Amino acid sequence: MSASKVVIVSDYPDLRLSLELLVTEAGLDVATANSQQLWFPAVGSAPACCVVFDVPQGGLRAPDQIARFSVVCASYPVLALAEAGDVSTAVLAIKQGAKDVVQKPINNRLILERIKLISAVWQ
Amino acid sequence: MKSNTQATVFIVDDDDAVRDSIAELVESVGLQTQSYDSALAFLDVLEPGRPGCLVLDVRMAGMSGLVLHKQLNELKINLPVIILTGHGDVPMAVEAMKNGALNFLQKPYRDQELLDSINDALLQNGGDELCARTQDSFEENLSTLTEREREVFEQLRYGKSSKQIAVQLAISPRTVEAHRYHLLHKLNVSSVKELLLFLAGQSSEK
Numbered sequence: 205m206s207a208s209k210v211v212i213v214s215d216y217p218d219l220r221l222s223l224e225l226l227v228t229e230a231g232l233d234v235a236t237a238n239s240q241q242l243w244f245p246a247v248g249s250a251p252a253c254c255v256v257f258d259v260p261q262g263g264l265r266a267p268d269q270i271a272r273f274s275v276v277c278a279s280y281p282v283l284a285l286a287e288a289g290d291v292s293t294a295v296l297a298i299k300q301g302a303k304d305v306v307q308k309p310i311n312n313r314l315i316l317e318r319i320k321l322i323s324a325v326w327q
Numbered sequence: 328m329k330s331n332t333q334a335t336v337f338i339v340d341d342d343d344a345v346r347d348s349i350a351e352l353v354e355s356v357g358l359q360t361q362s363y364d365s366a367l368a369f370l371d372v373l374e375p376g377r378p379g380c381l382v383l384d385v386r387m388a389g390m391s392g393l394v395l396h397k398q399l400n401e402l403k404i405n406l407p408v409i410i411l412t413g414h415g416d417v418p419m420a421v422e423a424m425k426n427g428a429l430n431f432l433q434k435p436y437r438d439q440e441l442l443d444s445i446n447d448a449l450l451q452n453g454g455d456e457l458c459a460r461t462q463d464s465f466e467e468n469l470s471t472l473t474e475r476e477r478e479v480f481e482q483l484r485y486g487k488s489s490k491q492i493a494v495q496l497a498i499s500p501r502t503v504e505a506h507r508y509h510l511l512h513k514l515n516v517s518s519v520k521e522l523l524l525f526l527a528g529q530s531s532e533k
Contacts, residue, residue: 286417288417289417290417291416291417291420291431291433292433294417294420294421294424295420295424295430295431298420298421298424298425299424299430304421304425305417305420306417307417307418
């Protein structure tokens, strides 16, 4: 368990912090990053059992953004976070290879359950 | 592309007007359609193996579209499914996509978006058949190998070199290469690399 981390990727520091606390409290190792850092190998190379990816505002629009997202999905199990009711982002995320999508506002119990499920399958 | 011309777009929706408008749209590009007003009506006439795709509404009386989709999966019916709903939300979309839906569209849908999805679906359906056919012919070709060629094949698939195989089977490397040449020819592949790629593709499908 300790070898790989749950990586939380969001452009909102508050959301990163609250998820970090939630996941740490559940006894899992955590790393955080903003979406720009994720695109670079430095963060991407850390062994991750689950990447929680908060889709940046505006959704996945630009082709290069979609391409990078699908690369991340090919390397790690990704749990995407979509804006409330953003069906098209949710569908796109799964098409690009995300394992699961949860919509905001985040339900702590639900997201922890999904993170554990994804990490368990990965390990 | 032969299967494409015979493919049928099955439409399951409980709203007459929606069924008619989708049918009209799909027929306008020269595809044939069949419409059903409920999931059960569709299941009644379902012929497994018939090429096509399914455009499926979610909210219907009796059986919902998502339940029908799950049933098709359980029956191992390989029909690409496009979900079309007026009452979509994120959990529903995620569930449908995880069940293997090709796309999840919300009403009002854009005509071209639906047609693009249907084309993708038909291509996938036709592609699967092609894949199954090549797999069948591969099995057939495999049965024509001699015993020795079969032994060499079994070693090759684990990535052994000619020299290693020669030691293993106690024959000369030249002979191994001759066997390899013949078996690649019989299996209708041009190189060991191509053979391994094909085998890898086969196991990932299972």
